[in-house]
Amino acid sequence: MGREVRRVPLDFDWSLGQVWPGFMRGICDEEIEYAIGAKWKNLGIDEICKQCRHFGRLAGILESPEGCPSTKINPPEGPGWQLWETVSEGSPISPVFATAEELAQFLANGKGHPLGAPPTYEQALAFVKAGWAPTMVSCNGELKSGVVAIGEHTRG
Numbered sequence: 001m002g003r004e005v006r007r008v009p010l011d012f013d014w015s016l017g018q019v020w021p022g023f024m025r026g027i028c029d030e031e032i033e034y035a036i037g038a039k040w041k042n043l044g045i046d047e048i049c050k051q052c053r054h055f056g057r058l059a060g061i062l063e064s065p066e067g068c069p070s071t072k073i074n075p076p077e078g079p080g081w082q083l084w085e086t087v088s089e090g091s092p093i094s095p096v097f098a099t100a101e102e103l104a105q106f107l108a109n110g111k112g113h114p115l116g117a118p119p120t121y122e123q124a125l126a127f128v129k130a131g132w133a134p135t136m137v138s139c140n141g142e143l144k145s146g147v148v149a150i151g152e153h154t155r156g
Helices: 030-036 045-059 100-108 121-130 146-155
Strands: 002-008 080-085 132-134 136-139 142-145
Touching (some): 002 146, 121 132, 132 146, 142 146
Antiparallel strands (some): 002 080, 136 142
């Protein structure tokens, strides 16, 4: 559980903070409603299915435009860099960036980490290159962002 860097297409457009349905136990059941979010709860099955098909199109797992996704799947891969949380099932929490350095700057600017001061650019870049960090760690009785801890550990 923590923060993970995923390589996704530069035009990947899954909503930030929305669980990727491919990480759910099932695709077409009440969990898709949870993944899509409460805003869809009162819109009915047609809107829920519309979002489920959108997921299927992005993931490349629709047999037909009217069909339902039939399998669990990771987000599509690409050249972009995106920060995901893995505390829940997994959802993107940053825009997609063209370079690792841009994602690191996003983190250094105070985005995407849950605790304390933001990482320095160097710490953030070390994390981006490592690809994963726990949400937080305890070092000598002090809680700190896992992103910062990975950066400090990598720096030595």
